[in-house]
Amino acid sequence: MTITVDASFEVLPFTRTCRHIWEDGDHVLIGVSPGNSYFGAERIGSLAGWAVTR
Known part of the structure; x- marks a missing residue:
């Protein structure tokens, strides 16, 4: 499942x-x-900035 975080990045948890x-x-x-x-x-x-805020 892909998680859309914002218009720039997506998170794709594999398991x-x-x-x-x-x-x-x-x-x-x-x-x-x-x-x-x-x-x-x-x-x-x-x-990196996105990761810090998460």
Whole structure:
């Protein structure tokens, strides 16, 4: 199930356990692909800012 957080980011818990971790809000994993122009400094900063507020 995909959870739309806002217009920019979606959360995709892969298992029921992942969903529980997401709901508790105790952990975050942000995967980025080095060398991929999509993950520039602005996008990574936005992801980190989003994670801190969550």
